Amino acid sequence: MSDMYRDHLLDHVRRPRNHGVLEDANLNRHEANPSCGDVIDVYLRTSTDGVVEHASFTGRGCVISQAAASIVIEAILGKSKSEILAMGPKDVVGLLGVEPGPMRMNCALLPLSALQKALC
């Protein structure tokens, strides 16, 4: 059976961290994955020097996209805009701890993509 659905990922789906609308957000972004229908809204509160002080998300989708949202957002708290913009697929795969494979990579990268677009 698939190695993809590790317990820590399922835990992030069942108990998503930083889930919900961030009321004092100064940045937000909606992104969707057209093939499978994953949708995500990310909310960011950044300081004047571009550091992410708070972040949250809402959305629906598969385990990979939703776990990635929870995990990546946890990881970017306290990071600067330039640090987040420098993140790529390898960082997301490292954070997830599983290799999603070519067919699921879009799901895994959707949250980071939304965060980076929100910051730009």
Next chain:
Amino acid sequence: MLYMACQNDQFRTHWRRCLTDMDLWEDVKLQFPALHDDRVVYLDSAATTQMPEVVLKAVSDYERAGRGNPHRGLHDFAARATELLQASRAAVAQFIGAQPAELLFTKGTTEGLNLVTQALGSQLGPGDEVVLTIFEHHAMLLPWRQLALERGFTIKYLPMSEVGTVDLELAKRIITSKTRVVAVIHASNVLGTILPVAEIVELAHSVGAWVILDAAQSVARLPIDVRTLGCDAMAFGAHKMYGPEGIGALYIADRLRPHLKPLLFGGGMVDEVLDDTIRYAEDVRLFEAGSPNVGGAAGFAAACTFLKSLGLERVRERELALISRLVSGLDQLPRVKLHSAEPALGRVGVVSFSIEGVHSHDAAQILADQGIAVRAGYHCAAPLTRCLDLSGTVRVSFGVYSLATDVDRLVTGIRNVLDRFPL
């Protein structure tokens, strides 16, 4: 192979008497090299079908004998390619009850639908209406939506009825004297629903509107005769009917052809080019600029012959039995909700369902890990999935190689999905 011996009518009749149904279909499956691995359960034929030996051979025979560019040379290679292209066109046309002069080759269903949409839609403007159904695939929906933005005409939709098809009473109110074109998917690629095309054609023609049909999912699953259906144009692709990728066909009724304009301009579409005049070809070559896909056409024709030799009525009968087995199997499972319309007779072998607490992508992944190929997601039909308020579905679709054991393995596979994702 046994089936190879069944190619002519005499042997086929003989074998039909001798073989039980199960033997016949198992033997059909043996014709598909891609499915020889028993660990694989391929239930994604609505996305693309596999190719049988006879189709692979038709493509390979052409390539091995040597390519030629049809209508563009006097040597043997060009002559053979020209004859093969003509014969292939005739075979594909005959498969849907059309004349060769009414059938043009395209890259696939999407190109065919774009060609006819551009031609008819570019003549429309404010005040004109185009009627689509809520079931449309993006290949039909998006060309019309885009052209409506550019031209200012209005798109109206035939909604889904309570029993999951098109409501013909409502259709009578939506298709009016303002309607110029009615564009319909023959069988839904999400739910499998067969839409009442003949009735819609009658309504459309009564107000003088053209009817375009997307037959991508129906052409390999139902006996189709364009004269009986009465549509003015019909697009379909070879790769969903056991033929090669990259080739499709567009049927254009004689009465519609004068209204069409080519999408592409280039070699092969003209009779004469002078300094100040271009005299375009008056036959299907007008719409086939550029070097044709001869190998693809040969494979396409072989696929039509293959399906004809099986018999579409028999394919249909077989598919109904598989649908019935699948629905019974799914009915026994908790948390599984079937979305495809009742009764089974009103649908082709394309069945969608969702599983409570499991995203369709995750379900498809767990099934894939068990060797079971299905499709998950929106299936390029966002208006329909939105109308049903679904965040994607798991879609199972049958081919002529599908067996009852495939259905049983799928049902077991879904049980494993349920175990992996408890509520």
